[in-house]
Amino acid sequence: MGRIEEIIKRIGPVDKKLKVEAQKRLDNLTKPQDSLGRLEELAKKVVGITGEKNPSFKNKVIFTMAGDHGVVKEGVSAFPQEVTPQMVYNFIRGGAGINVLARHIGARVIVVDMGVATKIQNAKFKMQNVIDKKIGYGTKNMAKGPAMTREEAIESIEAGIEVFEEEYKKGIDILGLGDMGIGNTTPSSAVTAVITGRPVEEVTGRGTGINDGIFENKIKVIKRAIKLNRPNPKDPIDVLAKVGGFEIGGLAGSFLAAAAHRIPVVTDGFIVTAGALIAFELEPKVKDYIFASHSSVEVGHKAILERMRLRPLLDLDMRLGEGTGACLGISLIEVGVKVLTEMATFESAEVSKSLEEE
Numbered sequence: 001m002g003r004i005e006e007i008i009k010r011i012g013p014v015d016k017k018l019k020v021e022a023q024k025r026l027d028n029l030t031k032p033q034d035s036l037g038r039l040e041e042l043a044k045k046v047v048g049i050t051g052e053k054n055p056s057f058k059n060k061v062i063f064t065m066a067g068d069h070g071v072v073k074e075g076v077s078a079f080p081q082e083v084t085p086q087m088v089y090n091f092i093r094g095g096a097g098i099n100v101l102a103r104h105i106g107a108r109v110i111v112v113d114m115g116v117a118t119k120i121q122n123a124k125f126k127m128q129n130v131i132d133k134k135i136g137y138g139t140k141n142m143a144k145g146p147a148m149t150r151e152e153a154i155e156s157i158e159a160g161i162e163v164f165e166e167e168y169k170k171g172i173d174i175l176g177l178g179d180m181g182i183g184n185t186t187p188s189s190a191v192t193a194v195i196t197g198r199p200v201e202e203v204t205g206r207g208t209g210i211n212d213g214i215f216e217n218k219i220k221v222i223k224r225a226i227k228l229n230r231p232n233p234k235d236p237i238d239v240l241a242k243v244g245g246f247e248i249g250g251l252a253g254s255f256l257a258a259a260a261h262r263i264p265v266v267t268d269g270f271i272v273t274a275g276a277l278i279a280f281e282l283e284p285k286v287k288d289y290i291f292a293s294h295s296s297v298e299v300g301h302k303a304i305l306e307r308m309r310l311r312p313l314l315d316l317d318m319r320l321g322e323g324t325g326a327c328l329g330i331s332l333i334e335v336g337v338k339v340l341t342e343m344a345t346f347e348s349a350e351v352s353k354s355l356e357e358e
Contacts, residue, residue, distance in 0.1 A: 008283045010260035014048035022047040029343045042336030059171035060107035062323040064178040067115035067247035068138030072183035076218040098322035115246030133159040135246045142225040146242045153241035160253020178323020179271040188274040190243035192300040203300035236281035251275025259289035266329040269296035293329025
């Protein structure tokens with residue numbers, strides 16, 4: 001826990017004084033006060049996080065963390081496990097949804113192998129955009145025992161911290177997080193049920209679009225895993241170890257590291273926000289550095305957002321993952337920042353204020 005504790009100690013409060021200054025500038029821009037709604041709120045939050053009065057996003061980065069799950073042996077997914085490495089190669093080639101949306105917003109995509117069940121062949125592609133942090137070849141079947149050891153859970157979080165700090169040296173102004181892993185909504189639902197205390201049925205969705213029979217089985221499998229492993233809801237490391245995933249741990253680590261470095265970090269959907277929940281349970285201040293990009297179709301995602309008191313920016317019925325929602329969130333956050341930094345004030349534009357403001 002040493003590395004994790006060290007990074008947690010570095011997470012301080014956001015700069016409230018600078019947020020007040022940003023609000024004053026926003027109120028003096030050539031528009032009625034608050035007329036750009038949440039875009040103004042986004043800009044103010046970025047100022048408080050970064051400590052910069054005129055922030056900009058020259059280096060936008062997406063981490064897509066991939067991992068496999070032993071619980072797929074219980075028949076909880078509509079897709080076979082082979083799809084995980086196949087999609088990793090698709091990310092590398094630049095042909096996936098995340099690649100399209102990242103190009104659209106000018107972000108670079110870093111693919112992180114946290115625990116894909118097969119070896120990603122380095123010789124097959126140019127691997128500059130892939131980082132190997134493999135903890136194991138997929139987690140164990142949580143319906144038969146713990147998904148991983150406590151040591152592996154800690155290692156996965158530390159790996160997420162390391163990925164951030166390695167890429168931070170190259171430049172990160174805002175980070176979006178994404179995921180890939182067949183069966184990963186099952187551990188995410190288990191993590192959510194344990195930590196929020198909600199019934200499994202209330203936090204379990206249909207993932208990639210499973211039928212009624214698979215869905216009913218999925219709920220039974222999650223209940224069985226929780227009953228068997230008895231994860232401690234007061235100990236997020238224990239929850240991660242017993243019913244989580246390697247990529248969920250990696251995501252948690254990156255959330256913590258971004259907050260420690262005062263970098264805005266943007267969620268994607270259910271799996272990424274399960275990682276945010278682990279980070280939040282370890283250090284609640286991390287929430288102030290997080291932007292919720294959208295509300296996923298997955299019901300468990302809404303439960304996490306409510307627990308963390310995060311209000312999503314969009315609701316587009318999305319459930320792809322990969323970091324696609326994070327890209328859209330980053331786009332909106334950047335718009336808010338540009339309003340703050342590029343829009344004229346009443347004085348500079350020589351525009352009269354409203355009679356009430358004078």
